[in-house]
Amino acid sequence: QVQLAQSGGGLVQAGGSLRLSCVASESTFSGYSVGWFHQAPGKERELIAAIGWNGENTHYIESVKGRFTISRDNAKKAAYLQMNNLKPEDTGVYYCATGPPHIMTETLAYHYWGQGTQVTVSP
Numbered sequence: 001q002v003q004l005a006q007s008g009g010g011l012v013q014a015g016g017s018l019r020l021s022c023v024a025s026e027s028t029f030s031g032y033s034v035g036w037f038h039q040a041p042g043k044e045r046e047l048i049a050a051i052g053w054n055g056e057n058t059h060y061i062e063s064v065k066g067r068f069t070i071s072r073d074n075a076k077k078a079a080y081l082q083m084n085n086l087k088p089e090d091t092g093v094y095y096c097a098t099g100p101p102h103i104m105t106e107t108l109a110y111h112y113w114g115q116g117t118q119v120t121v122s123p
Contacts, residue, residue, distance in 0.1 A: 002112040009117035020081040022096030030074035032098035040092040053101040086121045
């Protein structure tokens with residue numbers, strides 16, 4: 001069982017930046033891919049960025065390309081999501097989750113989840 005502890009998030013003005021962190025309880029974290037999910041108010045959870053187990057491959061949805069960067073540090077059992085040029089539509093709860101070693105885009109492929117962190121972007 002891997003526990004994921006999230007930190008970061010908060011309230012920021014449009015155009016600002018935030019960095020989310022996700023730290024795992026077990027070293028087996030290094031064998032999993034990591035996905036960051038966004039759940040906007042009243043909407044389903046959506047994968048917005050993912051990184052493979054060794055950090056060589058990444059995936060982004062179109063709306064965050066060029067603004068968000070996913071990274072990981074397996075020695076620290078951690079993954080990060082750097083969010084720049086934030087927009088009001090980025091508001092919502094963000095979750096990190098671990099999945100199979102190589103990136104999968106289906107939400108059901110992810111098994112361990114963080115507790116979620118709120119991001120609010122004001123106009």
